[in-house]
Amino acid sequence: MSSVKNIKPTVCQPGDEGPITVSISRKVKLGSEAKYENWVSGVINAASSYPGHLGTNVLRPSQATNHEYVIIYRFDNYANCQHWEQSTTRSEWLAKLENLVEGEAVTKRGTGLEFWFDLPELPTQKHPSPHKMAMILIIVVYVLVAAINVVFAPILEPMPFWLKTLTIVVAQVLLMTYVVMPRVTRLLKSWLYR
Template identity: 30%
Template sequence: MPHQQHVTLVVTHHLAPGQEQAYEAWLKRIMPDAATFTGHLGVNVIRPSGSEQAYTVLVRFDNLDNLYRWIHSPQRVQYIEQVTPLLLGSDHIEIRPGAEFWFTPPSANVRTPAKWKQFLITLLVIFPSTNLVPWFWSQLLPGLSGSLAGHLLNDASVVALVVFLWMPLVTRQFHQWLTRH
């Protein structure tokens, strides 16, 4: 995997019964510390739904080197020691390149969504974004419409909205439907 590619640390935690409140408090402590590391791009937490009792935490970094600095930092090691008593086992981590984590199930018990469902969810996010963002920027900065700078601004805005806002929200909202047989 190239060191310049965005990466996502996918952490799966299966909590011991009754540890939800302590785990949520732990999340509130670790997330701001992770955000102070160079290259940190954000965190999404997928909380348990239905019969699935696993938390999945997605921590994004701008490259693999910066992610490794976080993974091997004394702060993270200390946080892992704190959370271990709250878990049914050890934490399970994976490192995923790019944005493929959107449709990666949090555990082996959950199916990867059908490609047609992935297509529909992606279209649901991309179609309005690619229509509304250019309209928004043309209203705000009419002089950029049709120019290379205008296209760059539109594309950058759409990608940022999709990666950091819409896909995490939509995949969480449609999780049940995506993973249904």
């Protein structure tokens, strides 16, 4: 007999939910890749002019993305994300996609730590428990910050405090997002998603 957990949703005031991460996967029609790349540049430029935009990443087709393009964009809160998503500007850009893509787009949203624990092969709604995510992130952040401080000590030492801190934070976030967390999540998948 399986047990069902009673999960209570977290309720917060608008603006208190933290950053919103949205990923959109699309299959591009064969031969339309160059036009789609131009479209991506244009839509990213348009989105970046909206309040709260924190950046956009593009994953090009590969085995890891199921041979689809994936656009990942972030906004500082839900209201600003909605402002972009419901804008006339975005609607105009989406209208330009009609002859470039096939099938429906797959959209995933995250409002916190789960972005670092996303695995493409798992259902969108499936995320590790918050205490497991927090435990892994504490360990990973500690190890990365310690390693960056040790390895780059000669370079960091003469820097002013604010620049040293900024350098460590940028290096740590980039390493976590693109190198460490995808590998850690795959390595600990059976424990994280149990």
